[in-house]
Amino acid sequence: MRDVAVVGFTQSKVSRREFDRNETEILMPVIQELKKEMNLENTDIDFICSGSSDYLAGQSFAFVAGLDAVGAWPPVSESHVEMDGAWALYEAWVKMQMGYADISLVYGFGKPSMGDLPHTMALQLDPYAVMPLWPDAVSMAALQARLCLDGNVFDERAMADVAVRDRSHAKNNPFAQVSGDFEADALLAEPYLVSPLRKHDCSPISDGASAIILVAGDRVGEFCDRPAWIRGFEHIVEPQDLGARDLTQSRSTAIAGEKAGVGKDKVDVAEIYAPFSHQSILVERALGVGPETTLNPSGGALAGNPIMATGLSRIGEAAAQVWNGTADRAVAHATSGPCLQQNLVCVLEGN
Amino acid sequence: MTEPPASLTAPHHLAYTYKRSLGPVLGAFFNGLRERRILGVRRANGGVLVPPKEYDPESGESIDEMVEVSDEGTVASWAWVNAPRAHQPLDRPFAYALILLDGAETPLLHIIDAPNESDIKTGMRVRARWADETSGSILDIACFEADDGSKPQPKPAAKADGGDPIEILRIPVELDYTYSAGQSASRLLRGLAEGRLIGQRCPVDGKVYFPSRGSCAKHAVPLSGDPVELTDRGTLVTFSINRVPSENIKLELPYAAIQVVLDGADTTFFHVLGECNIEDVRMGMRVQAVWKPREEWDQSVGNILYFKPLDEADADFDSYKEHI
Numbered sequence: 001m002r003d004v005a006v007v008g009f010t011q012s013k014v015s016r017r018e019f020d021r022n023e024t025e026i027l028m029p030v031i032q033e034l035k036k037e038m039n040l041e042n043t044d045i046d047f048i049c050s051g052s053s054d055y056l057a058g059q060s061f062a063f064v065a066g067l068d069a070v071g072a073w074p075p076v077s078e079s080h081v082e083m084d085g086a087w088a089l090y091e092a093w094v095k096m097q098m099g100y101a102d103i104s105l106v107y108g109f110g111k112p113s114m115g116d117l118p119h120t121m122a123l124q125l126d127p128y129a130v131m132p133l134w135p136d137a138v139s140m141a142a143l144q145a146r147l148c149l150d151g152n153v154f155d156e157r158a159m160a161d162v163a164v165r166d167r168s169h170a171k172n173n174p175f176a177q178v179s180g181d182f183e184a185d186a187l188l189a190e191p192y193l194v195s196p197l198r199k200h201d202c203s204p205i206s207d208g209a210s211a212i213i214l215v216a217g218d219r220v221g222e223f224c225d226r227p228a229w230i231r232g233f234e235h236i237v238e239p240q241d242l243g244a245r246d247l248t249q250s251r252s253t254a255i256a257g258e259k260a261g262v263g264k265d266k267v268d269v270a271e272i273y274a275p276f277s278h279q280s281i282l283v284e285r286a287l288g289v290g291p292e293t294t295l296n297p298s299g300g301a302l303a304g305n306p307i308m309a310t311g312l313s314r315i316g317e318a319a320a321q322v323w324n325g326t327a328d329r330a331v332a333h334a335t336s337g338p339c340l341q342q343n344l345v346c347v348l349e350g351n
Numbered sequence: 352m353t354e355p356p357a358s359l360t361a362p363h364h365l366a367y368t369y370k371r372s373l374g375p376v377l378g379a380f381f382n383g384l385r386e387r388r389i390l391g392v393r394r395a396n397g398g399v400l401v402p403p404k405e406y407d408p409e410s411g412e413s414i415d416e417m418v419e420v421s422d423e424g425t426v427a428s429w430a431w432v433n434a435p436r437a438h439q440p441l442d443r444p445f446a447y448a449l450i451l452l453d454g455a456e457t458p459l460l461h462i463i464d465a466p467n468e469s470d471i472k473t474g475m476r477v478r479a480r481w482a483d484e485t486s487g488s489i490l491d492i493a494c495f496e497a498d499d500g501s502k503p504q505p506k507p508a509a510k511a512d513g514g515d516p517i518e519i520l521r522i523p524v525e526l527d528y529t530y531s532a533g534q535s536a537s538r539l540l541r542g543l544a545e546g547r548l549i550g551q552r553c554p555v556d557g558k559v560y561f562p563s564r565g566s567c568a569k570h571a572v573p574l575s576g577d578p579v580e581l582t583d584r585g586t587l588v589t590f591s592i593n594r595v596p597s598e599n600i601k602l603e604l605p606y607a608a609i610q611v612v613l614d615g616a617d618t619t620f621f622h623v624l625g626e627c628n629i630e631d632v633r634m635g636m637r638v639q640a641v642w643k644p645r646e647e648w649d650q651s652v653g654n655i656l657y658f659k660p661l662d663e664a665d666a667d668f669d670s671y672k673e674h675i
Contacts, residue, residue: 020358022533025565028573042571058365058528068564071571114363114528119436123524127369128377129402129489130460132522134438139447142430143460147449150428150473195431195468242449243457244400244408247428 004096004216005227006348009316010034014177014208014304017113023057027069027109027209034105034211038223042071046101048078049092051085051108052308055120066109077101084108085312086273086334086344089212093233096216103219108309109209117205117307124337126240137338138202141276142194144247144339149196153248154281156196160184162277163200163302170299177204177304200302201277208306210313228319228330232260232347235334242339250279253286253333253343260331260345267293268327271314273334275301282340283333293331297321311335315346322350359537359650363528371520376405379417382516385487389479390417391455398456402489420454422479423498427451427458431468438525440490446471450495464494471497487517535565538578540650546642548581550616558617562652583640583655585613586666588674592629602657607632611658612674619674625657634675635665 010033018026035041048070052063063080070076081087085108092104118136125131148154161184170179187200213223220227236252238245245251257263270289274280284295298317301310311334318332328350336342373381376392380403383390392403393416407414429448435441440462449458464480465471477495485491532540535551539562542549550561551574559579566573590607600606602625610619624632625641638658648654
């Protein structure tokens with residue numbers, strides 16, 4: 001395996017609605033800042049890969065406008081995934097493994113505030129027998145949460161504890177949308193949004209963008225004193241049909257974690273992309289991370305969910321914990337699809 | 352300094368209908384629903400998948416043995432929707448539910464119509480309430496309802512002859528967006544409402560973008576804030592002849608679709624050419640905008656009906672060659 005490291009990460013401050021900026025205008029300062037910090041020009045970058053979704057924008061090929069934020073002249077080598085930017089980062093990593101690139105720029109962006117996000121997410125479901133019922137994303141997650149609650153996999157307090165933890169961690173994250181000190185008792189006294197989920201169980205709807213620079217091999221030292229080396233990387237998918245999989249665990253996360261080598265050594269920090277509190281518990285368990293691991297020091301997705309950038313930001317936040325010496329070993333997780341259908345695990349190490 | 356006015360917003364309604372071919376397995380399922388029967392498919396391990404799939408989700412093996420299951424079953428999970436969204440099956444509170452039908456191995460996602468959340472429990476028995484009219488859709492099951500042990504309402508009689516088998520499923524999709532134009536496009540559109548054409552300058556090479564989206568696509572920098580006012584005259588740099596009618600363009604066919612560089616601008620924009628025989632259209636022609644009557648102007652590039660030829664000498668090729 002070729003040595004590849006995460007050396008740079010920038011993100012926008014996420015907000016419920018970016019009213020005065022289009023996607024390109026949100027993305028441009030994020031990429032400009034990153035290139036400036038890394039002292040990189042486009043001509044230094046071998047490969048550019050992005051993640052976004054045209055459904056969020058309501059326009060086909062909406063992602064092409066994102067390239068305006070990069071500046072594709074002279075022409076650049078570029079690719080795009082209709083997924084979270086974490087998968088774009090995977091594509092870039094594979095390209096670097098193949099020896100086709102030494103420096104890659106990866107970005108993700110989303111402006112879901114233009115539409116009704118939970119409604120739009122129904123379009124990722126089976127289009128024949130499920131989507132015509134228009135189950136929104138919150139209802140889908142609620143079905144999963146109830147299976148876990150009824151099965152005594154965990155209780156509502158454990159879910160509230162996730163929100164308390166993540167919102168508290170988010171106080172140290174200047175880019176977070178939801179943060180502060182909360183009591184589980186008070187959260188549990190709130191009414192249900194879609195029973196059995198309350199508002200605190202759901203990630204906010206957020207507009208935002210993030211970007212990462214990957215560097216391979218000998219050149220890493222030019223960019224970072226303590227790079228976050230990618231030592232394991234895997235993504236695994238389960239069937240689309242909710243009935244065909246066990247929703248009370250995340251088998252694909254467990255498999256991806258094992259293949260990425262999460263359990264080979266102590267994990268200091270894990271950044272988890274769980275759009276709903278109960279999914280955080282399922283992912284933590286599937287990864288096998290225990291009390292010695294600090295979970296979501298950034299606040300995770302419950303503190304801000306700029307969809308299509310959230311997973312990429314988990315990799316950036318985990319890398320930042322390695323850069324600053326807090327973690328020798330950090331794990332980043334990203335998810336896609338309803339009820340944790342597809343999961344990506346990236347292991348980052350300081351040595 | 353005064354705050355810039357808020358960005359303009361506009362609704363964007365996206366509606367289209369997918370036409371999906373069914374094939375033998377899904378075809379049997381949806382034709383079954385039209386007859387008010389629920390069919391699953393048998394897996395190699397003997398279990399029955401509902402809704403059916405063409406392939407076993409674990410082994411990937413082809414499966415096609417259709418098996419009828421009951422339209423009654425047990426609630427495996429449910430989510431109470433207090434405030435239904437547009438397009439959801441009921442406009443009053445209801446539950447999405449995973450329902451394990453008798454005879455099936457996997458639960459079906461559907462809805463339960465119940466007066467209150469407290470009327471639903473995991474493990475409760477439910478039965479399908481069929482729609483009065485069926486068409487071969489998951490919505491042929493109107494909903495599930497509590498099976499209180501009473502005699503179910505008799506199923507509405509299925510038509511003896513349901514017509515030809517359904518081979519294509521029509522799935523309508525509707526999505527609503529509210530676009531905010533952002534500061535830059537809002538200024539452009541507000542200018543158009545006053546009959547003004549406002550471009551913006553790239554701070555790197557000084558080139559003027561019209562229309563502008565607020566950023567230079569070449570240098571990846573925000574365009575400088577100062578607006579550059581342009582005239583409505585320019586040079587036609589390239590064209591094509593259009594012989595296909597369009598709802599939005601009222602010109603008589605055939606007409607020329609053109610790329611114009613306005614005087615003072617460095618980027619082209621798309622419009623159409625009127626008041627000109629197509630034999631006379633040529634690169635380098637000098638053209639001018641023909642506007643709608645002032646009282647019809649709104650915040651739209653449609654305020655310009657078309658461009659018309661100017662009685663001027665053609666522009667020199669070198670002056671526009673970089674735009675071809």
